[in-house]
Structures are given as C-alpha cells and as structure tokens.
Amino acid sequence: MREVLLEVRDLAKSYGKRRAVDGVSFHVRRGQTVGLLGPNGAGKSTTVGIIAGILDADAGEVLLDGQPAGTRHHDTRRRIGLVPQDLALYDDLPAVENLKLFGALYGLKNAALAARCAAVLELVGLADRARDRPATFSGGMKRRLNIAAALLHEPALLILDEPTVGVDPQSRNAIFDTLAALQRAGTALVYTSHYMEEVERLADHIVIIDHGRVLADESPAALYARLPARAALHVDLAEALSGELAGELARLPGVAGLLGEGPAWDVRLQDSTQAIAVLDWLRDRGQVPVHFATARARLEEVFLDLTGRSLRD
Known part of the structure; x- marks a missing residue:
C-alpha cells in the first residue's frame, strides 16, 4: 500500500489574465491532516476545487493512490469527499432523508445505504436527530450533518473547506472529535480555515499558498523555526x-x-x-x-x- 495517498503536481489555473494557481505541488499521506492556508484570493479555493474534481486545471495533475483524479476520472473522484463552506442541505427534508439522497448519488442503496446513514449520523453525534429537519438545527448541527453527507461513501480523502464557520465552541469541539476519529481510522484530511488555532490543533503538516504559489510546505515545528522569535x-x-x-x-x-x-x-x-x-x-x-x-x-x-x-x- 502506498504511503502517499494524494499527490498534487504543478497545478496551474487562470481566469482570463489572472493566474489563480501557479505551479502548486504538495502531497498528503494516509491518515495525515494537512492544513491548507492562504489569504483571500491566494488560490486556495481553486486548488481545492481542482483536487475535488469540480474544476479542470489548465496544467498539472492530481493523483490519488497513483491514479489520475479530476473531472473526467469518476472512479477516482468517488474516493474523495468534499465538505463545502456553503451548506449543501435541504432544510425541509429530515436529516436521514438528506443523507439518503446524497448516498444515492454515490450508488448506495437499500441496506447498505441505511447502514451508512446510521453510521455517519452516529459519528457526528446526530443519531438522535435523524428524523428532524435541518431547518430546526443549530448552525453547528447543520455543519456536522454537512460532514456526515461527505462521509457516506467512506472516502479515502476528505477535504474540508472552512467547516466551522459560524459555529459555537461546543459544535467546534464535536467536529474536531469527529475529525480525530477519522484520522485514527486512516482517512487523510485536507483542512482549510482562516482560524489559525484550529489548524494548529488539527494539522500535522501545513501548506501555505499566496498569489497561486506554495510559500511553505512543512511541519508546524519547521514553520515555527522560521521565526526569529520562538x-x-x-x-x-x-x-x-x-x-x-x-x-x-x-x-x-x-x-x-x-x-x-x-x-x-x-x-x-x-x-x-x-x-x-x-x-x-x-x-x-x-x-x-x-x-x-x-x-x-x-x-x-x-x-x-x-x-x-x-x-x-
């Protein structure tokens, strides 16, 4: 089994004359949490979109377990889960029906689908609210259900784009507990956030990009060593x-x-x-x-x- 799960090689993407991503490369090992950081407009969201198979790169490649990933490689894309910053839920459908809908998109059905819905609801601490509508949920509960939807197909790689925006400290800790359990189970995580303390807590490797280029690709300890003040x-x-x-x-x-x-x-x-x-x-x-x-x-x-x-x- 390959130790490196995700390889991002020399990605490039332009919008008109603006180069949003300019030669981005990094890798993620199995069970590793990589914090992907960058200021607004740095190219972070575009990079995530390419990895998740939502956007096409102009150049470069994304490999998952050595196999090409991207918009045209459906089998590989199915091994990636995406938790978008914007909630992807139907407020008037019960939580479990939301999950059944998303699970069906991954080809899950019948007993297998029911089992996965139950498992992910338990994982994110919403098993007792399975029949309730997201319209009645707090912001933190909606975020947790959003994560559950991305886990239905048991992805090898989970990408989380600002997953704790607008949630209370209790919900944030519940999300962290879920991610720690996934990491222990061998799931690789790519985590983007503007909350630096979250990345410090979760990530064992950090990639910082700006103006479409990688500025740092190091462990937290190596990054701290860059500063004159320790x-x-x-x-x-x-x-x-x-x-x-x-x-x-x-x-x-x-x-x-x-x-x-x-x-x-x-x-x-x-x-x-x-x-x-x-x-x-x-x-x-x-x-x-x-x-x-x-x-x-x-x-x-x-x-x-x-x-x-x-x-x-």
Missing part, C-alpha cells in the same frame, strides 16, 4: 516603561522584538528559557511585573510573516 513573554507592569528602558530591553541578548506601550509589553524571545532573565532585568530596574505569561510563537505570526500584513479583498 517564544513570547507578555508582561503587565505596575508603572509605564520609559522609552529609554524599552530601548535597553529591546537590545537584551535573546530578545528578538518588542511591542507595546505604557505598562503592557510583548517581548519576543529566541527561546522561552530567556523569559526569567527578562523578568529579573525588569525587577533590577524597579519595574514590578503585576502579571506575566509566556507563550510559544503562533502559526498566525508565521502566516503573516510569509504573506504580509496588508488587507486583502
């Missing part, structure tokens, strides 16, 4: 820090950056062990910390460092 110290002082002392603090060995004003400061550190030295330095100069907290570098910092901080439409 950790951070937030400190609230009893009194405001003078400009002179702030300048001295910024030049301390191990300090990679300084942000703040008055009594509240964020000190970026090359290593978390240097936090103690910074606190001692402040106390030696009569600056009393009334509160402090340490943290590691965040994925959001890596993302902004790679893609820039300017607003996108």
